[in-house]
Amino acid sequence: MTEANVETLLAEKLIGSSPKMQQLRMLVKFAGRCNSSIMITGPSGSGKEVVADAIHSISQRASHPNITVNCGALPEQLIESELFGHEKGSFTGAINKHVGLFEQSDGGTIFLDEIGDMPLNMQVKLLRVLESRIVNRVGGNQNIPINVRVIAATHKNLGSSIQGGSFREDLFYRLCVVPIEVPALNERTEDIPALVAHFLKNQTDANPAPIFTAEAYAALQNHDWPGNVRELRNVVERATVFFSGQQVQAHDIAMLVQSDIAPTHNGNGSIPPQSTPAQPVMQQPQFAAAGFGTDHGTDHGTNNQPFAPRAFAAAPAQPSNEIVDLNAHLQNEERRIIMQALEASHGVVSKAARSINIKRTTFIDKMRKHSLDKQMQNETVLAAAF
Numbered sequence: 001m002t003e004a005n006v007e008t009l010l011a012e013k014l015i016g017s018s019p020k021m022q023q024l025r026m027l028v029k030f031a032g033r034c035n036s037s038i039m040i041t042g043p044s045g046s047g048k049e050v051v052a053d054a055i056h057s058i059s060q061r062a063s064h065p066n067i068t069v070n071c072g073a074l075p076e077q078l079i080e081s082e083l084f085g086h087e088k089g090s091f092t093g094a095i096n097k098h099v100g101l102f103e104q105s106d107g108g109t110i111f112l113d114e115i116g117d118m119p120l121n122m123q124v125k126l127l128r129v130l131e132s133r134i135v136n137r138v139g140g141n142q143n144i145p146i147n148v149r150v151i152a153a154t155h156k157n158l159g160s161s162i163q164g165g166s167f168r169e170d171l172f173y174r175l176c177v178v179p180i181e182v183p184a185l186n187e188r189t190e191d192i193p194a195l196v197a198h199f200l201k202n203q204t205d206a207n208p209a210p211i212f213t214a215e216a217y218a219a220l221q222n223h224d225w226p227g228n229v230r231e232l233r234n235v236v237e238r239a240t241v242f243f244s245g246q247q248v249q250a251h252d253i254a255m256l257v258q259s260d261i262a263p264t265h266n267g268n269g270s271i272p273p274q275s276t277p278a279q280p281v282m283q284q285p286q287f288a289a290a291g292f293g294t295d296h297g298t299d300h301g302t303n304n305q306p307f308a309p310r311a312f313a314a315a316p317a318q319p320s321n322e323i324v325d326l327n328a329h330l331q332n333e334e335r336r337i338i339m340q341a342l343e344a345s346h347g348v349v350s351k352a353a354r355s356i357n358i359k360r361t362t363f364i365d366k367m368r369k370h371s372l373d374k375q376m377q378n379e380t381v382l383a384a385a386f
Helices: 003-013 020-034 048-058 079-084 120-132 158-163 169-175 188-199 214-222 228-242 250-256 327-344 350-356 360-369 372-385
Strands: 037-040 065-068 110-113 150-156 178-181
Touching: 003 020, 003 048, 020 048, 020 178, 037 048, 037 169, 048 110, 065 188, 079 120, 110 250, 120 169, 158 169, 178 327, 188 214, 188 228, 214 250, 214 327, 250 327, 250 360, 327 350, 327 360, 327 372, 350 360
Parallel strands: 037 150, 037 178, 065 110, 110 150
Antiparallel strands: none
16 A cells, blocks of 8 residues: 555545544554554543554555454353354353354454453453464364454553453553554544534435534534534534534524533542433532623622522423424423433532533533523522512
């Protein structure tokens, strides 16, 4: 494969021109030229499997198999048989000989995704295979040589797993010859327009694609993206359903980003039990009527009157058989979420915004859109009068 072809292929698979992605493509290019084991790290949804596929595609093994194994999805009692194979009659249910995934990958690449979830007893056997390049099927006595390049990936901190005794240090060093870290999406938000265009171009839906405005892209870039590229892909797919052939405005993004509706965490960072209402653990703050609608650093005003939450009781959900306008339903749902966040935060706008993972200024814009700013001011006046 020529240098130009490699560059073109990597640009098609690893979308974006940010400094982080340029560095990633450079590492992938070097990794594709060698046969060493590779360890890919990065948060869930960041595209580790895409990186592994890109490495295989530009390597000399590209014409041979490229097999992906999710180590966390394989039952512990079957993982050895799946990876290394078994002979007929080697255990109950083994009615036929099975060629393992390592043998099937011979000449190519095997991608061990979520390697941090592999049981300890299998880590020992995997280490032996990596060092000897020989597999033995379960119930067999034949040494089967393999020529396979191993790429592993995990979203876990394997250093902590090693210290905790759940991952072998010698296996880590055997796998991590070439380390590659995939950046989180919130570290390269300038790549979001290119990613959106890529997802729209490759959508299978025959309906007209939605049109994201510049303001919508800005709103996407302001989102924190806890689900990374996978979450963005879902948002684009959702937009093709709700806004096919229409413009997507900035205020539509909160409806499309479902992860804005996040579970509330308590003071120590854990999620409250299901039986307990999701309420932030905080002091009872005051609502700032005088400072509302501005982007000041504080939400405390001069009148120190408590916000009366009764005006923001969530409206009853409309029965699904009465919904005839999807966009209106989504607008009502957004208004309900905003009101619920305000009630839970006792009217402190910055805390309400944080509770649903959007910026304070964006939260205020949404309040204005739904006329909730005027409602809050009226309630504050009434509270002060009594």
